[in-house]
Amino acid sequence: MKNNKFKAVIFDLDGVLEFKGNVYPGAVELLQSLRKRRIHLRILSNSTLKSRRTCTEKLLRRGFYVKEEEVITASFATAQYLKSLNPKSIWVMLKGDGLEEFSHFRHDSENPEYIILGDFREGFNFLNLNKALQLLYRGTKLIVMITEKIDNSMGELELTVGAYGKMLEDAAGIKATYIGKPNKYIFDIALSTLPEIDKHRILMVGDKISTDILGAKNADIRSALVKTGEFKQKDLDSPVNPDYIFDTVRDLNKLFFRP
Ligand SMILES: [Mg+2]
Numbered sequence: 001m002k003n004n005k006f007k008a009v010i011f012d013l014d015g016v017l018e019f020k021g022n023v024y025p026g027a028v029e030l031l032q033s034l035r036k037r038r039i040h041l042r043i044l045s046n047s048t049l050k051s052r053r054t055c056t057e058k059l060l061r062r063g064f065y066v067k068e069e070e071v072i073t074a075s076f077a078t079a080q081y082l083k084s085l086n087p088k089s090i091w092v093m094l095k096g097d098g099l100e101e102f103s104h105f106r107h108d109s110e111n112p113e114y115i116i117l118g119d120f121r122e123g124f125n126f127l128n129l130n131k132a133l134q135l136l137y138r139g140t141k142l143i144v145m146i147t148e149k150i151d152n153s154m155g156e157l158e159l160t161v162g163a164y165g166k167m168l169e170d171a172a173g174i175k176a177t178y179i180g181k182p183n184k185y186i187f188d189i190a191l192s193t194l195p196e197i198d199k200h201r202i203l204m205v206g207d208k209i210s211t212d213i214l215g216a217k218n219a220d221i222r223s224a225l226v227k228t229g230e231f232k233q234k235d236l237d238s239p240v241n242p243d244y245i246f247d248t249v250r251d252l253n254k255l256f257f258r259p
Helices: 027-036 052-061 074-085 097-102 126-137 161-172 184-192 209-218 233-237 249-256
Strands: 008-011 040-045 071-073 090-093 114-117 141-144 202-206 222-226 244-246
Touching (some): 052 097, 090 097, 114 161, 126 141, 141 161, 209 222
Parallel strands (some): 008 202, 040 071, 114 141
16 A cells, blocks of 8 residues: 655645644654655645644644645635735734734725635624625625635534625625635645645645545545544545545555555
8 A cells, every 4th residue: 555656745734633632643753754755745724713824833832843834724825815816905804813914915994805704703793794795795805715614623513704705695696706625726825835746646635525625636636534533424425535545644654654
């Protein structure tokens, strides 16, 4: 089963390397071994609350050796995408450190060219959502950081960004642009940070078929599903099939190293 073909491995974070504050056994060591083999590493997270900087800091605290350039969060990817649009002004509906990524843009919550939707937590109240609706009605464009409507990663089921994005789209009768996994934008940005590597030599490792594995398929790279984090057995009924399935991230060693 040993396989030397992969030159780059893109890891999802939540549910793959760690879950609910605990690092999975063997995760730190696996990344070290891959790095020693000069395999390019990226961390691709649908987190909107964290910036690239604070996500890297968290990983370092947990014992991972990673560089900021190797970490891509949905907030970072959204800001990169937004740069290409050169917007006149934006209203970022987001709480947390992810806001750092948008510090170079002109902010205007009264008449923005774009609304940027991230995890706004309690900011998702009637006043703000209604204000967003009215702006979208008048022609403001909507960019939503992630598609996912629910989130289990904190240990309790929560409504998340995609649910509000869909609601605003439906209510205003407009179409939003979605950035995070499984959408192409975040994969384009992640792949653009890698050197020229044949796509079949790039592996995405994730715990969710609907985001990690589907996104990898769309991006035409290989994928490995790990049965940890938010994985549920019924996910395997999906028509989207990963190239590899492992019980935990530690088992990826079988793919790269002799037992
Ligand atoms: Mg995950």
